[in-house]
Every structure is written in structure tokens, then in C-alpha cells.
Amino acid sequence: EEYSHIQGTRWNKNVLTFRIGRYTRDLRRSVVDSLIESAFSVWARASGLTFVRTNSHNADIMVEFVTYAHGDFYPFDGPRGTLAHAFGPGMGTGGDTHFDDDERWSAGAAGYNLFVVAAHEFGHALGLRHSRNPESLMYPTYKAFRPANLLSREDVDNIKALY
Ligand SMILES: CNC(=O)[C@@H](NC(=O)[C@H](CC(C)C)CN(O)C=O)C(C)(C)C
Numbered sequence: 001e002e003y004s005h006i007q008g009t010r011w012n013k014n015v016l017t018f019r020i021g022r023y024t025r026d027l028r029r030s031v032v033d034s035l036i037e038s039a040f041s042v043w044a045r046a047s048g049l050t051f052v053r054t055n056s057h058n059a060d061i062m063v064e065f066v067t068y069a070h071g072d073f074y075p076f077d078g079p080r081g082t083l084a085h086a087f088g089p090g091m092g093t094g095g096d097t098h099f100d101d102d103e104r105w106s107a108g109a110a111g112y113n114l115f116v117v118a119a120h121e122f123g124h125a126l127g128l129r130h131s132r133n134p135e136s137l138m139y140p141t142y143k144a145f146r147p148a149n150l151l152s153r154e155d156v157d158n159i160k161a162l163y
């Protein structure tokens with residue numbers, strides 16, 4: 001889902017902090033850390049933004065694996081269906097990214113690939129909305145992309161137009 005209609009349209013700073021709160025049991029923490037960092041670096045390269053990991057509770061972007069009702073107005077739905085959601089830029093829940101831990105998260109082709117889903121969600125966390133182009137990362141349905149060309153020309157143009 002994209003909730004950028006609730007938050008602002010873009011961050012007004014170039015360095016954003018993120019914190020990984022609750023983890024999934026599907027992958028080792030070190031693997032989750034590297035997949036999340038790789039997903040941020042996709043957007044860092046295209047936008048010029050910098051993402052810094054922090055343990056402080058007031059990170060700009062809180063990343064969590066949760067199930068069903070989890071404290072916001074958008075409860076998850078169990079296995080399959082919605083995989084994740086992210087809030088658009090802003091204070092508080094702005095930028096926060098939640099993954100449905102009733103999905104099977106993977107670093108490869110099994111289940112849903114965490115790197116690909118995180119990259120889509122972080123697009124929303126930076127202010128991007130969905131694309132109607134099936135080749136774009138910001139297309140609303142999951143596709144196991146070949147990591148080489150994750151961002152379409154449109155994704156790159158859209159993030160550059162914003163930052
Ligand atoms: C396999 N299930 C799907 O493809 C589902 N799509 C998603 O869960 C989106 C995330 C994907 C694109 C990583 C939700 N979204 O837009 C978050 O920002 C449905 C199309 C079923 C809703």
C-alpha cells in the first residue's frame with residue numbers, strides 16, 4: 001500500500017536514519033540487515049540521498065516485521081495478499097516500513113524476495129507513488145526482478161524529479 005497521501009511529498013533532508021526493529025525468523029539477522037541496506041543503496045545511487053543505520057528509537061524510517069493488527073490502521077492479512085506497506089515522508093510514522101511476517105521471506109527465489117519488496121517499499125518511504133508500468137519497481141504487484149535492473153527508467157526519473 002502507499003500512504004503518501006497522509007504524509008508530505010518528500011523529505012527535506014539528504015541524510016535519513018533507519019532502524020530495524022522486530023526481525024523475521026525466516027532469515028538470519030545479518031542477512032536481513034544486508035538485504036535492507038542493499039535496498040536502501042538502490043535508491044541512494046539514484047537519488048543522492050544517504051541512509052544511516054541507527055539504534056535510536058527516533059529513526060526517520062522504522063523497519064519492522066509484523067503480522068495482522070500491529071498498531072497502525074492497516075492490519076496485515078496473513079499469508080499472501082498484501083506483503084508489506086510503507087508510509088510516505090514525514091514525522092512520526094512517516095517513512096516507516098512494515099513487512100507482513102506471515103509471508104515467507106527469502107534472500108533468493110523462494111517465497112518473496114526481501115530485497116525486491118524492501119526496494120519497492122522504500123520507494124514509497126521516499127515519496128514515490130505506484131506506477132502503471134509493469135516494468136517499474138513501483139508497479140503495485142510483486143514480481144521477482146532480476147536484481148541487475150531493479151529500477152526502470154521511469155523509477156529513476158521519478159526519484160530524480162523528487163530529490
Ligand atoms: C503477491 N502480492 C502482491 O503482489 C500484492 N501487492 C503487494 O503486497 C504490494 C507490495 C509488492 C508490490 C511488493 C503492496 N504495496 O503496494 C506496498 O507498497 C497484491 C497485488 C496482492 C496486493
Ligand SMILES: [Ca+2]
Binds near residue numbers: 076078102103
Ligand atoms: Ca499478507
Ligand SMILES: [Zn+2]
Binds near residue numbers: 001120124139
Ligand atoms: Zn506499493
Ligand SMILES: [Zn+2]
Binds near residue numbers: 074085
Ligand atoms: Zn503497518
